[in-house]
Amino acid sequence: MKAYVYGADGAALTDVSKPTPQGTQVLIRVRACGLNRADLGMTKGHAHGSAGGRGTVLGMEWAGEVAELGPEAKGVKVGDKVMGSGTAAFAEYTLADHGRLFLAPSNMNFDEAASLPIALTTMHNAVITNGALQPGQSVLIQGASSGVGLMAMQIAKLKGAAFVIGSSTDPTRRGRLKEFGADLAIDSSDPGWVDEVLKATGGAGVDLIVDQISGKVANQNLAATKVKGRIINVGRLGGTHTDFNFDLHAARRINYIGVTFRTRSLQEIREIFAAVKQDIWGAIESRTLQLPIDRIFSFDDIGAAFAHMEANKHLGKIVVTL
Template structure:
């Protein structure tokens, strides 16, 4: 098969489509012929040599895919050859074929094309496992999403609105904020021209929001603590702004705050299967109802993975960038 290979750690130009060995099927997995895969920020870090795959997982990029099952392991009962599916991966999506544990496979959501289904597994599993399964975000609460126009952000906005939650977002341009508004965001804040802490306090009568989903890290840590309500929950899923922070941690005690981090890729096969099952039960119906839609900014052929990475690193996109195998 062909796969995108990191020829040496570096910039987008190091990604080359090459002939490689097919992955080997095991008894508890399925082999998928990939139709599409999606780019994630983690891919750009792995390309630079900063985020190696977990031991024993595919060396190729790609944390989600859609496609058609070509073969199934002998212990697999739910799936059969010919099924159209999408899947959460630990790696290997930037290829023509990938082997996936059966518990990480999902049916294509009703009404969604095979290729666009690749935009859902990683964002759905990340958002559902963090702010819903762990932080217990629920109807009537308030939710601040940093990077509202990202793949994670555009999904989180739609899912939260489906569940009756008031959504605040930050983004860096009027165009991105307009898109967030169209996806359902209630309060849209340009972090380049506004102090999001002040705006959150203003919009909540000084109370703050219940849950924050943060992909920035260090520079936002103190501001996030200030933006949370009593018993608020901060979930950190990215460190795009840096890893170091200086903060008044007395706020954590005074407000009884919870600060958590997430790493989906390194979870056990069993835990990933549990998350995938919860996503199918809770998220797939929202997609089937048309309340949560795929947000795809651009498609590239697999051979132009480097161009996709260049686009992602400009942060000009809204939603997901897909590679078509």
């Protein structure tokens, strides 16, 4: 089968063996894939948790049809339209555990379905499970113009956030954040953004920050968070190391939580998928929660899709179809 593999000369389309499902695995005939920032790193040889490196079939997110069931797989049947996340997604066939699948709504095509699994699971876990957002509270999404950021703002609004702030350093994308739930859009590269947040929240700061930037904004986040507020560290696009104001962290008594899928057990990931199904699935079926698709590329043009992502001018998801 055809797959996008990182090899000695970088990432390229090549032929690999079709996988066989074992245990609770399901074999998926892939119809569309969503691109993610971690994929971009792996096309350059970087590891993402235990994934990555030479010989790796790349890709983390897809939609397709169930082609075959492992002997212990449950909850789906051959022919079901599904979407999910895992490894080796950029291929004609991929494997997934039966616990990290969603049945795709009948009113959703494969392109749309492929854009959702990582955004839904990452941000429901960050905003609701770890962020403990309550109705009437305020939230700031750092890096809000990414697919996961746009989903975070929508989930926050769905769950009753009274005031949602989104950040983007690109003026065009910043100007569109209100379409996806932002009451205020800020530029996190502007030194005055903390004052904007404090002014908008009556001097108190926000109840919750979901941070995809980290690095250079870490101490500003502390200053923009309410006393006894929460910061959920989801991404580190602005750097993995920085000076940290421990005194400000302590003075504001902030609950600072780091999250990643890279070190989660399979059972933990299954629980995250189950929480999405239980808590917000109706909003997905009704299309209340959805993401814009910036561009769609054919699988043969997947290199161009990654060049488009690296240019960093897109809003929403980049999708590749097979």
